[in-house]
Amino acid sequence: MTDFKSLGLSDKILKALEKTNLTTPTPIQAQAIPHIMQGRDLMGLAQTGTGKTAAFGLPLMHRLLDLGHPPGPRNVRALILAPTRELTTQIRDNLEMFSKGTAVSIAMVVGGASINKQSDRLKRGADVLVATPGRLIDLLEREAVSLEKCAYLVLDEADHMLDMGFIHALKKIAKHIPLRRQTLLFSATMPKDIEDIASTYLRDPVRVQVSPPGKPADKITQGVHFIPNGDKARLLEDYLKKHPGEQALVFGRTKHGSEKLMKLLAAWGFKAGSIHGNKSQNQRDRTLTEFKSGQLDVLVATDVAARGIDIPTVRHVYNYDMPNVPENYVHRIGRTARAGAEGSSISFCAPIEMDELKAIEKVLKKAIPVVGGAPWSTEAIALAGPKPGQNRGGGQGRGRPPQVRGQAGAVKPFGAKPAGAKPQSARPQGQRPAAAKPMGAGAGKPPRRAGGGGQSRPAR
Missing domain, CATH: 3.40.50.300 (P-loop containing nucleotide triphosphate hydrolases)
Incomplete structure (x- = not known):
């Protein structure tokens, strides 16, 4: 036919x-x-x-x-x-x-x-x-x-x-x-x-x-970038600057974190808006209209938007936070490459998000190509934050700074200043240093593991 x-x-x-x-x-x-x-x-x-x-x-x-x-x-x-x-x-x-x-x-x-x-x-x-x-x-x-x-x-x-x-x-x-x-x-x-x-x-x-369940569109170029949680905002800035004028959709885990990230991007000069469960229907409608018309280049959203945005001009999807439900990954990245177009998706993976990444790859039945950093070691994951099932701290563990493996293999607190050296982040090799003070959605305040985006209960 x-x-x-x-x-x-x-x-x-x-x-x-x-x-x-x-x-x-x-x-x-x-x-x-x-x-x-x-x-x-x-x-x-x-x-x-x-x-x-x-x-x-x-x-x-x-x-x-x-x-x-x-x-x-x-x-x-x-x-x-x-x-x-x-x-x-x-x-x-x-x-x-x-x-x-x-x-x-x-x-x-x-x-x-x-x-x-x-x-x-x-x-x-x-x-x-x-x-x-x-x-x-x-x-x-x-x-x-x-x-x-x-x-x-x-x-x-x-x-x-x-x-x-x-x-x-x-x-x-x-x-x-x-x-x-x-x-x-x-x-x-x-x-x-x-x-x-x-x-x-x-x-x-x-x-x-017509395709295996959970299989994303073929024209979506996928990648994962391994990055400490506190460095994600600056990394997102780098990616957005590589594609000026091209629309991007950024997914966060929580309502508070997504709103904070949007305001941060706006302060950095990006035309950004946000939609999540704390926004009224009029606010969400207005923001989507502005995004569709091209008045906004970046839309930050929780999973409330993963299944409701059909905008052919979206070229890039960034998973700022990895989704808790692996199937949501498919819906998130499906916001690009609509109606036969091409698009890209980059996921930022912190040490405490390795389980989410593995669950997603299990659904996809294949590994997501690595575009930055290297997979976190078991030791780095253990030192990064609370054990699975405990309240996550967005990289903070019971009042202590998270620890990650440095370039030489030594374990050190993230953000610590070695004697006689300038401050450096634990950013994977090849990435420029982050700001001296970590900036980004959720920094300093633990995000809730689920339900923050309003997506865990029936929409009213």
Whole structure:
């Protein structure tokens, strides 16, 4: 199949597609759309950036067009659930583009916006409702929306939707939806335990997989740079200066650390913004708009943004902090090399993050190429901070400065000044010294290991 017309889509949808840059179906679209149009339940696995929204959105629009009458007050015909506000907005925007010129109505509900305005919007019903779980539950409890006539359920980023942070919310919502429905699950990764849970929501599903689960897009150049935690900010500055004018997305672990890093980059002259769980919805929307329009060159974010940014101009992704969940690495770096473009991803790995790196490489089933420094020794890891399971100190261990192996192999405190010598950092050989006073997100204050980015609980 070489074009969308051969997939059997209606002429109205084909006309709407003519006004987009979508001309040839991607593999996930070509394989999934025919099954969905036949009414089959489906589990779709494909790399981030390969067009999964169109894979479920186009056939959904096609099937809704056949109904020919409005949904009725407060009724919803199709429900699409997504884990973050950013991803929900992205899906809504795409569906509105696909349905332009048709009578299909799209509504969106997310936390951080006026629930009264959302209730008023739902009074006239919607063919498609795109929602985050928390806000949808709020509206269901208010009886502002009914799912009794909902015939389609779509879970985007299903692995995240079904993990422990969302499973209870999903069960609560599922009780309001008829059992006779078509259910579609899409994701870039699908761990075995999550797949088992997903199978309980699917009836005789078709499995469409166009690449190994967890495999990043082929056009992403990956690398890892081994660097002490306190030197990361200056290293990031070096990388950003190598690509002036090219947009970069920087991922941090915590809300506080990401905000601090953004302010530091702004003080150094970069056009930087941030999005994380401490930002209001209006603030997050405004920052994303500025990033999309090119007013910002650098966006610092927690994992709340890993699954909701579709900006083709992002050329570089930097994992300032390694992700706690290895599958999140795939979603993070998938923010670049969108729609066939090329991109790069560099991960900064401190001694206490070696376990995270190993877990990521296990998911990828290959080692990430080393672009700077050298893998930390067991001794350096042990001396760098608390044991696994203890509260991390961002490189600080119970009031003592972390110790790392020096160039000559001697163990010394990071930042210590040898007699008669100028201060030097423990930066891997070949990198210029860091500032005398360590600067960077999380310096001097221990980041929490998980939950700091607001991504461990259902979005409201």
